[in-house]
Amino acid sequence: MKEMSRIVKIVTNFIYGFIIIFGFYIIAHGHLTPGGGFQGGAVVASAFALLLISYGQMKAKKFLNINIFSLLESCGLTMFIVVAFLGLGTTFFYNFLANSGSWFGNMVIPGINPGDMNTAGVLPLMNIAVGLEVFAGLGIIVLLMADGAEYTKKKENAENDR
Amino acid sequence: MNLLNHTPILILALPLLAAFLIPIIGKINKKATGIFATLVLGLSLILTIILAVKILSVGPQIYVFGAKSPLLTLPSSLKFPIRIMFQVDAMGIFMGLITALVSFLGAIYSLAFIDKKDGLDSYYSLLLLLTVSMFGMEFTGDLFNFFVFLEIASMASVSLICYRGTDLGEPVEAGFKYMVVSSIAALMVLFAIGIFYGEYDVLNIAAIASVIKYSQLDKIALGILVSVLAMKAGAVPMHMWTPDAYSEAPAPITMILVAASQASLYAIFRVVFSLYNITLNTLAVGWIIIIFGLLSMFIGVTMAIIQKDIKRLMAYHAISQTGYMLLGVGVGLAVLANPTALQRYGITAMEGGIFHIMNHAMYKGLLFLTAGALFFRTGTRDLNKMGGLAHYMKYTTIFFIIGAAAIAGLPPFNGFASKLLIYESVYKFNPLLSIIAMVVSILTLASFVKVFHSAFLGPKLPQFIEVKEVPRSMVFAMAVLSFIIIFFGLFPDLIVKNLVHPAVMSLIEQFKYTSTVLGGM
């Protein structure tokens, strides 16, 4: 994919930071506001897609490195399973942090309230793990599809020239 | 905190953790991923055996996720289970043993078989994911959890079918076809689960089974589930993905795919026996499954005889052998309603059908591994190009003879024991079915004689001069399977009495299935 015009690149440089921060907001507040690991990860991955389109596939490969994404994805997945294993004292996915006073352990106030971030025990950890995995995974998918599109474009150009 | 009552989940969680760690290990050193995956699968095989011994001695095991204790099925304030739970009874662990053994041997076989440099860590993590999802399909007691594992299984198997797709076109085509058909199937299963949830507001199989009334909606859900899962198991009118997928996947993966379609077969039996049991019109649904079995048997074997590609021929045989299992269990289902016939031949027919699942997984796995060995050495799968390989590959020839004799149902091997059970009991139900089953068995032998003659016999061909025996890890995997085939063949009563009969009983007695979860309500 060729690069976009200069205007798009400037706007992208400005915007993509906020998109990523918004994505992390959705991941972190998954247990309070609508959203969670997958939705937040998708928003962050849309920032990568934006970078890919505006800078074209060749340039984007320099700062969107597939190996880092794959490493991030494995770390996210392993974190998810390790958090589930930690609950093995009682049962597999046991929420050992809920109402325990330590991390994310406050009591939940019933009724209508804006909600306290420090509640719901293991759930925020799971959301972060899934968010990490999803935005790395979708990042890889977007980059690989860009490579695929690049290959088929080169093939078509070659056929048209012949 | 002894690990014993956590075994149902550890069988799944350890390979899952390994699957996620493998890309990281792959970065450190390429060869370690294969050995690590094999060790983890070996560990999960040992855990499956421990769980099997425990279930066959004590009774079905429940494992509730995230509850105060693994056995707390009903949260204090409610009358029906909410949490996702594993309910492993004799039938579930019977299939679990097949999955564990087949995937362990597949991992050992692929240590030497797969030598691709780049995609090695994705291969092993997908193999572990496929094993985990098959375990999940067989152990779960929750309908939606079954749908999620079904979807993971089809995605993992599709990516493994396309593993050789970077330089070849056919594997990707086979994978694409399988993926399209499996996603329709999975979405239809989700539709049926939506119907169940809409009617009974609960997703747990045992809870639904205790309140099911076989209303008009339940009939629709039953029709969708049976036909869609029959497609995933490879029953005939919808079997066409099977030869494409089995012939294009690498040999160890085909062996595991056979066990994966048997997991869908198990799902049909779970839906029909544990979810509905007597409430459904047993004769009609029984005859539907019998007709699926007959079609699969006959068309599977007649299509197999004319095949030229060795793995395509064996794939059609997998379809025709699935027909035997459907026939056996279909007869058992057809007579489920009247107890006298059930005692006389229904239970023996089901024992034959379910014992045939285990036997088929063993000898079909062995045959696919021998086909993989031939492909590994000669590079072709076309029977016309092969010839005289018995001169060079001694062990593979012996293993092939054992596998072919077992699939054709020759006496000392395990195929004969389960086919005999099916013939005698199905004869009492309806003689014509048993006659067709015998004719199909003869045609199976005919087509394997053809493979043996064209691939192994004949003079030494010039282009195979430098062919030599396959590496040790492949020979070891095939040797283990042959030992099991011979052992099951010589002492079938050990297996039938200790493993197959409890499995059949756990399918037939629906009240035991529901009472373990709802506490004998």
Added chain:
Amino acid sequence: MIGNFPYITVIIYIGCGIYILMFQKNLIKLAIGINLIENGINLFLITLGFKKGAVAPIYTQAPSGQSMVLPTPQALTLTSIVIGVATTALILSMAMMIYKHYGSIEVNEVRRLRG
């Protein structure tokens, strides 16, 4: 009759999806067909949990006098959407590989394995 409109849309969704899968010749259109069926079933799951005049299930306790919609179908739909993303990504990347090897994504050309 108004209450049945979501179910009619579900039938239309699944009908279009199945029509596409059975008659369309382009592989990408098959992926679209699968997505249509998936959307239809997600809509079906959501409408199962619907209660007239109920509030979104995001509170620990329902506000006084009001009731909340059933949360479980929404969780099922979430997982189904996640699986839908993965399935579509897999199918589209396979379609790209088929185009790379076969040079075409028409169903009647992608037919080497038959018989």
Added chain:
Amino acid sequence: MLGLLETGSGFWSAVVWVILVLVIGSLVYYIRNKGEKSYKKNTEQDKPFISGNPELSKEGSHISASHIYWGFTEALKGYYNPLVKMHTGDINDYSGWMVIITVVILIIVGVRR
């Protein structure tokens, strides 16, 4: 120890079968050894007699896979041609078959009692 498998009407024991095969096999082998001693392998004696025609080379006479059951497939051409044509291999037919079979089963299960 004998591994008796009850099969509804009778039983099956593979161990007894193997013992029988060994006993009868050794008997047959014993009778075979009593036969003509002057027979030697790989000599003129074990050439197949094809009414005097020269024997084809081994490579020439090896029937390859697609010709082995040509008689069987030729006789059943009426059954095989439509069956092979049905396996078209394109995806529309795969999903078409699946939808048709689901509809048929829904009719059978739904309409009956």
